[in-house]
Amino acid sequence: MILIVAEKPKVALKIASALGKPEKKKRNNAPYYVVGDIVVAPAVGHLYHLKNAVPFRDYPVFQVEWVPTDVAYAKSYVKNLQALAKDADEFVNACDYDVEGSVIGYNALRFACKADISQSKRMKYSTLTAPELAGAFENLEPPGVAMIDAGLARHELDWIWGMNVSKALSSSLKTAVGQFKLLSAGRVQTPTLVFLDKREREIADFIPEPYWEVLIEFQKDGITVQAKYPRRLKTEEEAQKIYQDCLNNRGVVTDLDQKKRTRAPPIPMDLGLLQSECWKNFKYTPQSTQKLAQGLYEMGVISYPRTASQKLPEKLDFKRILKGLSGNSQYTTFASEVMQTRLVSTQGRKDDPAHPAIHPTGEQPTKLTAPMQKVYDLIVKRFFAGFADPSIYQSTKVEITVGEHPFYAQGNVTMKEGWLRYYREYAKISEEPLPELRKGEELEVTPQVLSKMTKPPPRYNPASAVKMMEKLGIGTKATRAQIIDILYERGYIREKQMEVTPLGTKTVEALTKDCPQIVSVRLTRHFEKEMDEIYEGKKDKDVVITEAQKELTEIFEKFKEKEGEIGKIIYEGLKETLDQENVVGTCPQCGAKLRIIRSRKTKKRFVGCSGYPTCTHSYPLPQKGKVAPTEEVCQCGAPIVKISGRKYCLNPECESHAQNQEIVGVCPECGKELKLIYSKKTGKRFVGCSGYPKCTKSYPLPQRGNITFLNEKCECGAPLIILGKKKEKQCIDPTHAT
């Protein structure tokens, strides 16, 4: 029997189908496929990972070993391979033809199958089409030692570099101040932190400069138009001069440029594009988008999400997919419209040998969670849009001259919707019409001077950081989002608009200043080059690793000498970070800092004085909601904090809490005042009757967004409100429709 090991279940099925009519079997949830004398069985990614071969008390440790992955589902796949290997007399590594795939198959064969690698074969394919897979099986290659070794070296170098530097950082802190804090560094996370920190310094060093803009405003056909003077002005005098010239002067339309322009339909999405679209539209982090997409994939409603491809091959059978989608009443119209087209999708530049771009499969989803539904809807509509015509719009540029000063305005009006019909809600294209104007027309204009300041470069957010990593070529499509999460976990960065914390900054500083070799471009480039040379068969893996160990040994010797100093630098950062995060004000009794503390016993949080135990002043806190300092102090002396965006005096006996209960209407049941109340227990808001506890009338409220209470009553007697930026009034009673 020939045992073929694939990287994942879906690929095992494809290989088996290319070789004949497979019979699907299962062993403890692990599938495998039998085609005559051939068995195709999958791994699930890496089934083995590295571990220190000796206890990790002191760095550096260089002895590592491969051990089975401890995830339950991976174990059943290993057992499956072990069982199948007993009857096998030939072994084929059919994992993805790259360094990671080589390692996955190599470890599966040597550890699970106990195969003789030198006798094993490698299947080489770059797409998953049946003819190519069948051809690859006919032309099996030798095991591919160079590629395997390059992969093994990648694992080992990343490990001995990352683990030991991480350990060194944590130890330095422990040595300096005796405190333990988990710190880490790695080939991918450290360069990522470095570029985030660079931005942080650009922002800190940025000196805002004032500038002035001049606008003119006019009205025609009920449209108000603003036209801009084309230059920013460095001085107020210049701006004022133009303003004065425009006062009491009429504007003349001196140029009118109308052009038809097209917006091409969007390209199919790889994982990176899906992540940035979901950030743009829903503010989902790349990591949560990845998890939601994985969920949709496991339900069978979208294709494989960890793809780098932005192409949809024609042989995908778009008809079948569209037919499936039309079964969903939401998409029936769109799907049948798209069905009428030539069914040729747009194509992006990037390609992936193993998978097409992300697309719906046409299977009907059942019971999607709200976030899954959003991601699914975006994927489906993007899919439709790829087949549609370009959107055509008329772009009008107008030059209006006032005296001798030119001003410009632009308006876009869509003439042919094209793909926007399907994807408008996610494309976020703004349209501003201009009124009818003709050359030479005179206009009554009002000038205006705006005083502005130049702005620092924006912070990265998780989506733009993933994009930057992609651009710099660090990490992989499957891991970038996870690595961003690690930086958050370590406390190196915080907030969605990523801010590098003092801890992050000081860690970078310690690494770059005190042991520049560790983060030097030279060292990482050197490792990379050597891995390429292993791949090309020019260098021996063991020689490379021995060299790396030697180099790291020297670096760590120097690091140890400076350990105390480095630890102190990092401690400064840690201390400042904790202070910023937990200090909510000053103690009115002793003047020391008040901090948010979580009780070890009850796990509940409260505000306590850092002068403890000398000063025992403390305040209770609601257990939910984000607490942020405000710098403000209440009349009663206690600090005011923001809890879930609402200002709140920490002192529970303070009168401000009573005053905080805004009157919002009249109780339809007892006629007393209805008040907006924030629960002392949960911090949540609701509307309650001031006749409480006699009258228990109350209405729930959404916990997020602005609520405007109107001085109006619904016909049911409850007050009317407006939620957020909406325009319609609505009744506060949720059971009351309309």
Add this chain to the structure above:
DNA sequence: GCAAGGTC
């Protein structure tokens, strides 16, 4: 405890 890379 500590990486980065696959995968469900």
